[in-house]
Amino acid sequence: MLKHVNIKRYKNIIIFISILIIIMSFFGFKKEKIFFIVYTHKGFLNECIKNQTYEKASKIIGINKITPYPLRNKEKFVDFYCSGSGLVPNSVYYGFYYISNDKPLGFQAQPVEFKLDGDGWRWEEKWENPNSDNWMYTEKIIDNWYYYETGF
Template identity: 40%
Template sequence: MKKPIVVAAVCILCAIAAAGFLYTAVFQKSGAKADIIEYVQTNQEALEQFATGLLADPPGVTAYNEEWQISWYPAAGMVEFITKGSGVGSATAYEGFYYSEDDRPIGFQGTEVDFVWDDTGWSWEETDGDNHERTERITARWYWFQMNF
């Protein structure tokens, strides 16, 4: 009689452990920033051709590698790749990378913001709100970013 209870308990514990692993692997991808940096460094030449082509003659595409949403802002000289988005409404966060034609930090969606430099990158915080952005240089003309609303 105790054997079925032990087997059921072990099965439940295994299911909980598997669900925890799946949640961590799929939803929390803690290496997103490192993955982005590695991707840009590895594929810089192809990315640069793609970005400069978009700024010169936009073909109307809205995705890169059928995975990441892209937007381009010719006035700012920026092409933005959103690799991760989460949340709803005022609790939304975006992460990705962007091409900066002038090799300078640019705010989310090509916005000019007053970034403040620290030891590893630039930060911006909205004066009368909770919006904030972090950006760091990956390599020449390429930057990682995280924007929180």
């Protein structure tokens, strides 16, 4: 009888831990997941950029949408959207982007005035417009590749 109770207890603990891991995978650790995607697939991603075959990268688990944005001076900016949460006007988007000049750039290739913040850079629209709550945080992953999270 005692052995049966211990097995049932361990089974319940394993089920609880499994459910916790699943919940955490959907709601947490977005930054770490995105860094992992870029580190794991950097050769393939660089090849997609070089050959402009962005749609091939959409097969990578975790990438939901890829959007290239034309820039002046033949620079390349490609947004890799991974996830988002919330409802407008309190939405937060997570992803990463490629920028050929290796300088951080705002969401959807918009030029913004970043300020240093920890390991990355932050922009808040309220610095120019006190009635706005739009913001963005970006951080370099590897050369030409940047993580972003932004709220609009």
